[in-house]
Amino acid sequence: MSETSLNPEGAPLQIESDATEALTPTELRLRAVVAAARFHGVDLDMGAYRGPAAEPYPSPASLVTWLRDQGLVARAMKLAWRNLFRFKDAAPVVLLLKDGTAGLVVGADPTRDVVWLKSPTSRDTEPPVAVDRLRLEQAWSGDVILVKRPYGQTEGEAPFTLGWIFGKVLEEKTFIRQISYASVVLSALTIIPALMVMAAIDRVLEYNSMSTFVLLVSLMAVMMFFEMVLGWARRELILVMSARLDVKLNLQVFGRLLALPLDFFERSQAGETISRLREVYRVREFLTGKLLFTFLDGFTLIVMLPFMFYMEPTLAWVSIAVAGLIAIIIMVFLRPVGHLIAQAIQAEHKKGAVMSETVYGIRTVKSLALEPQQKIIWDERVADAGQWRLKAGRLGNWPQTLIDPLQTFMSRGVVLFGTYLALENDTTIDKGGLIAFMILSGRVAQPLIGFARLMEDFHEVRTAVGQIARVLNNPTETRAHNDGMRPKFEGQVTFEDVTFTYPLGQRPALNKINFSIPPGTMLGLVGRSGSGKSTITRLLQGINREYSGAVRIDGAELREINLSHLRRSFGVVLQDNFLFRGTIRDNITAGRAGLTLEDAVRAARLAGAEEFIERMPQGYDTWIEEGSANISGGQRQRLAIARALITNPRIMILDEATSALDPESEALVNANLTRIGKGRTMVIVSHRLSSLVNCDLIMVLDRGAVVDIAPHDVLLDRCSVYRTLWNQQNRHIDPARAAAALAQGE
Numbered sequence: 001m002s003e004t005s006l007n008p009e010g011a012p013l014q015i016e017s018d019a020t021e022a023l024t025p026t027e028l029r030l031r032a033v034v035a036a037a038r039f040h041g042v043d044l045d046m047g048a049y050r051g052p053a054a055e056p057y058p059s060p061a062s063l064v065t066w067l068r069d070q071g072l073v074a075r076a077m078k079l080a081w082r083n084l085f086r087f088k089d090a091a092p093v094v095l096l097l098k099d100g101t102a103g104l105v106v107g108a109d110p111t112r113d114v115v116w117l118k119s120p121t122s123r124d125t126e127p128p129v130a131v132d133r134l135r136l137e138q139a140w141s142g143d144v145i146l147v148k149r150p151y152g153q154t155e156g157e158a159p160f161t162l163g164w165i166f167g168k169v170l171e172e173k174t175f176i177r178q179i180s181y182a183s184v185v186l187s188a189l190t191i192i193p194a195l196m197v198m199a200a201i202d203r204v205l206e207y208n209s210m211s212t213f214v215l216l217v218s219l220m221a222v223m224m225f226f227e228m229v230l231g232w233a234r235r236e237l238i239l240v241m242s243a244r245l246d247v248k249l250n251l252q253v254f255g256r257l258l259a260l261p262l263d264f265f266e267r268s269q270a271g272e273t274i275s276r277l278r279e280v281y282r283v284r285e286f287l288t289g290k291l292l293f294t295f296l297d298g299f300t301l302i303v304m305l306p307f308m309f310y311m312e313p314t315l316a317w318v319s320i321a322v323a324g325l326i327a328i329i330i331m332v333f334l335r336p337v338g339h340l341i342a343q344a345i346q347a348e349h350k351k352g353a354v355m356s357e358t359v360y361g362i363r364t365v366k367s368l369a370l371e372p373q374q375k376i377i378w379d380e381r382v383a384d385a386g387q388w389r390l391k392a393g394r395l396g397n398w399p400q401t402l403i404d405p406l407q408t409f410m411s412r413g414v415v416l417f418g419t420y421l422a423l424e425n426d427t428t429i430d431k432g433g434l435i436a437f438m439i440l441s442g443r444v445a446q447p448l449i450g451f452a453r454l455m456e457d458f459h460e461v462r463t464a465v466g467q468i469a470r471v472l473n474n475p476t477e478t479r480a481h482n483d484g485m486r487p488k489f490e491g492q493v494t495f496e497d498v499t500f501t502y503p504l505g506q507r508p509a510l511n512k513i514n515f516s517i518p519p520g521t522m523l524g525l526v527g528r529s530g531s532g533k534s535t536i537t538r539l540l541q542g543i544n545r546e547y548s549g550a551v552r553i554d555g556a557e558l559r560e561i562n563l564s565h566l567r568r569s570f571g572v573v574l575q576d577n578f579l580f581r582g583t584i585r586d587n588i589t590a591g592r593a594g595l596t597l598e599d600a601v602r603a604a605r606l607a608g609a610e611e612f613i614e615r616m617p618q619g620y621d622t623w624i625e626e627g628s629a630n631i632s633g634g635q636r637q638r639l640a641i642a643r644a645l646i647t648n649p650r651i652m653i654l655d656e657a658t659s660a661l662d663p664e665s666e667a668l669v670n671a672n673l674t675r676i677g678k679g680r681t682m683v684i685v686s687h688r689l690s691s692l693v694n695c696d697l698i699m700v701l702d703r704g705a706v707v708d709i710a711p712h713d714v715l716l717d718r719c720s721v722y723r724t725l726w727n728q729q730n731r732h733i734d735p736a737r738a739a740a741a742l743a744q745g746e
């Protein structure tokens with residue numbers, strides 16, 4: 001159904017995804033604008049749009065007015081097709097189509113001459129559609145809306161683009177200045193040896209003057225020393241600058257990565273994300289290696305060229321012509337080679353993804369004996385990457401081959417040409433001058449070739465930045481972390497008409513959920529797998545924020561609460577908790593500042609972990625390996641509970657925290673729950689009803705809706721879904737007797 005490819009017959013542009021159930025143009029335009037705003041971390045409510053009534057659908061001006069009212073920076077413009085490519089790394093551009101609908105340009109590929117278009121209704125994970133100029137211009141007259149971050153964005157929110165990186169380089173003003181000075185001096189010095197050779201040949205050899213020779217030798221010695229010192233200084237400066245830039249880039253990358261919301265990570269492959277981010281080394285290497293050196297060589301050129309023209313204009317022109325020819329050769333090969341390099345980089349990412357996937361999933365790979373399959377995939381990816389590299393290398397070999405003779409000509413052939421000129425009496429240059437010219441001319445080629453090569457590398461770096469941007473330039477949670485209220489929580493939780501659909505989901509995971517629990521309640525959540533239990537806990541933690549209705553904590557709508565504050569006020573224990581490498585104590589305090597061993601012990605005691613920790617030979621200093629191989633599942637869960645308790649959170653969430661445990665460990669953890677729950681609101685998800693009987697309230701969910709909410713006895717009495725579940729799990733006991741037994745406290 002979904003029309004997602006270039007249509008050769010030239011049918012009208014159709015980018016709507018299958019989810020579009022005949023939305024009006026107005027809705028489509030608003031959705032596109034809302035999506036663009038969301039990219040910048042601003043959630044707009046479509047329903048709040050009030051445009052002029054006379055408009056059949058929102059005009060660019062009305063949309064811009066609305067966006068500005070909402071605190072965004074927006075601009076309506078007319079753009080030509082070409083200009084769409086300027087936005088390729090940055091935020092989506094809203095295209096207003098002739099028929100009143102809208103689309104989003106989320107990227108562009110100049111090598112294929114297509115832009116990537118998304119429908120405003122498509123989901124985050126749906127791939128964009130490649131559209132070429134012809135097809136786009138049938139539907140689009142050039143109207144776009146550019147949405148930008150509000151003024152005063154924080155540093156961490158700036159999109160990751162080449163421009164941003166250059167900005168970072170330019171921040172190193174002192175260093176750049178020092179490097180420039182060193183280079184100018186060095187460049188000037190490069191001319192002197194040539195002059196000295198000239199002098200030696202012309203004066204010393206012609207007139208046999210020993211004193212001039214001695215002078216030249218001592219000059220040469222001083223020169224060598226200078227060149228050595230300056231060369232050292234230049235390299236030193238570059239080293240320092242690379243190190244600083246490295247730090248800046250890495251901080252930025254990691255900071256942005258952490259600011260991405262959880263659902264981004266759930267959508268994307270970890271391996272691919274990591275290998276994309278690794279590209280940052282390529283960027284740094286380019287900036288402080290090739291780019292800087294070429295820049296510095298450029299100085300040499302500026303100093304040398306006038307001098308060459310002074311010595312012999314004809315020869316200087318010849319040198320320039322040959323150098324120009326070299327540059328042209330490289331330029332011609334630039335695009336095709338760049339294209340192949342981009343392909344090679346892509347192939348390498350895919351290869352890297354297989355590697356990391358295998359390492360992450362090695363347990364599954366081993367236990368299912370999937371090694372041969374993984375090997376086959378790996379072989380394919382390796383072959384693929386190798387092939388693209390080879391292709392790129394082969395094509396890149398050609399310009400090099402063609403340039404080689406030209407370069408030789410620059411350094412030696414020029415002399416022949418000069419000799420010819422001298423024979424024809426067309427020149428004033430003498431023997432010494434010719435040799436000096438040869439020395440200089442050989443150096444002219446280098447910077448020029450460097451410049452041309454730079455373009456080639458630039459392509460590679462642009463690809464790398466694009467890769468990184470695809471990860472980092474996703475909407476972040478940063479605003480939510482910085483803005484919002486920081487109330488002191490009591491622990492009352494209210495859901496009002498909450499409906500929520502996952503970005504990928506077909507139907508709502510939660511459907512008009514309504515309930516309210518007072519502070520200190522122990523709430524159990526039960527329901528079949530997929531009924532929405534975890535989703536409720538995710539909304540509570542602010543992981544998914546695009547729900548409709550209201551989630552309130554002590555009356556405050558969750559999205560208005562500062563996200564960091566919110567998450568710090570929660571203690572969360574999941575089914576499978578990740579323990580970091582480190583000691584037990586480190587794992588309980590989780591690196592939070594200001595927590596002492598006493599705090600760790602208190603939390604461990606409350607979690608029921610104290611008993612086994614003290615039995616360990618090194619107690620709280622016992623080292624936990626990655627993947628916590630040296631402790632049991634039950635112990636790990638109790639440590640996770642201790643870790644969640646250490647901040648003394650007002651609200652605890654346990655999502656199937658005991659489900660993977662053996663009955664004995666489960667009983668141990670459950671025995672502590674009542675103690676843990678004192679003075680806290682607890683939300684406990686479990687598919688084993690027996691562990692929830694002591695809850696104050698149990699909420700029964702079915703397909704995203706609340707079936708009933710009441711204490712165990714009441715539910716057993718009046719809720720058939722609950723009764724069925726209960727009987728399934730406790731078939732061996734007579735329900736009435738079981739209830740009676742439980743009433744006595746199990």
Ligand SMILES: Nc1ncnc2c1ncn2[C@@H]1O[C@H](COP(=O)(O)OP(=O)(O)O)[C@@H](O)[C@H]1O
Pocket residue numbers: 266502503504505509527528529530531532533534535536
């Ligand atoms: N990250 C996700 N993306 C898309 N759909 C999801 C995601 N997580 C859960 N769902 C869907 O939402 C529904 C509720 O899931 P969940 O709350 O995890 O159920 P439970 O915890 O009760 O087993 C299910 O239909 C599930 O398929």
Ligand SMILES: [Mg+2]
Pocket residue numbers: 533534535656
């Ligand atoms: Mg679940």
